[in-house]
Amino acid sequence: MMNYERGPAVRVRGLRVVRGGREVLPGLDLEVPRGSVTGLLGPSGCGKSTLLRAVVGVQLVAGGTVQVLGRPAGDPDLRRRVAYVTQAPSVYPDLTVGENLRYVAALLGAPAGDVERVAGEVGLDARLDDRVQRLSGGQRSRVSLAAALLGAPELLVLDEPTVGLDPVLRRELWSLFHRLAGQGRTLLVSSHVMDEAERCDRLLLMRDGRLLAEDAPGALRRRTGTATVEDAFLALLERDLAGAGR
Numbered sequence: 001m002m003n004y005e006r007g008p009a010v011r012v013r014g015l016r017v018v019r020g021g022r023e024v025l026p027g028l029d030l031e032v033p034r035g036s037v038t039g040l041l042g043p044s045g046c047g048k049s050t051l052l053r054a055v056v057g058v059q060l061v062a063g064g065t066v067q068v069l070g071r072p073a074g075d076p077d078l079r080r081r082v083a084y085v086t087q088a089p090s091v092y093p094d095l096t097v098g099e100n101l102r103y104v105a106a107l108l109g110a111p112a113g114d115v116e117r118v119a120g121e122v123g124l125d126a127r128l129d130d131r132v133q134r135l136s137g138g139q140r141s142r143v144s145l146a147a148a149l150l151g152a153p154e155l156l157v158l159d160e161p162t163v164g165l166d167p168v169l170r171r172e173l174w175s176l177f178h179r180l181a182g183q184g185r186t187l188l189v190s191s192h193v194m195d196e197a198e199r200c201d202r203l204l205l206m207r208d209g210r211l212l213a214e215d216a217p218g219a220l221r222r223r224t225g226t227a228t229v230e231d232a233f234l235a236l237l238e239r240d241l242a243g244a245g246r
């Protein structure tokens with residue numbers, strides 16, 4: 001197992017994905033370092049979810065390679081090491097929060113006590129006996145996130161995990177992401193929200209299936225002479241459009 005520990009958590013080379021007859025990712029290269037929070041940002045439809053799906057091994061790819069924790073994406077060895085939370089809450093509405101989490105824990109062979117731990121981490125410890133159908137949208141998405149934390153995966157792939165959450169909860173979740181990264185775990189988090197980008201260790205900025213930048217927020221701001229990541233992103237978009245002669 002030793003050699004699995006070296007290198008980035010995710011290495012993408014020449015990734016090509018075609019969806020609905022359209023080249024959604026024409027040839028992407030990127031890396032996600034271990035033990036960090038990497039934000040994936042870009043306009044709606046630019047290919048963020050498609051990239052995340054390729055990382056967890058559920059996307060049909062037309063070319064290139066995706067290595068995850070030293071293994072090919074989707075490798076059975078990664079089943080317990082990688083967790084994925086999609087935009088749609090993936091929990092049973094007619095079960096309680098506790099029943100949902102115990103069910104996933106049993107599937108993963110997660111240790112006893114893990115259910116209470118993850119419920120506490122997402123601030124749902126008081127709701128363990130509530131049926132999911134009685135929860136708000138934000139609470140439901142936190143149940144999905146709690147399920148992803150079961151068994152302590154090394155890589156968490158989160159597709160817009162803070163949609164529908166109020167600012168206090170969003171801040172709490174970002175603190176949780178950084179605590180997890182501090183434990184050596186890797187988080188790859190997509191977002192639409194630019195103030196969340198400021199909280200990432202590193203950013204992948206995408207446009208039309210291509211990477212515009214791969215850098216720390218501070219470095220991006222300095223490089224573009226802007227005060228916020230949002231302005232940096234807009235500056236990079238303008239340069240890209242000018243460069244493309246459009």
Ligand SMILES: Nc1ncnc2c1ncn2[C@@H]1O[C@H](COP(=O)(O)OP(=O)(O)OP(=O)(O)O)[C@@H](O)[C@H]1O
Pocket residue numbers: 019020021024042043044045046047048049050051
């Ligand atoms: N099931 C599908 N079949 C065909 N094309 C698809 C399918 N899902 C997505 N696409 C197309 O692939 C492109 C990238 O979609 P993707 O969902 O990866 O974007 P995104 O950046 O995650 O968008 P958003 O931020 O709105 O979730 C879009 O042009 C979309 O229309």
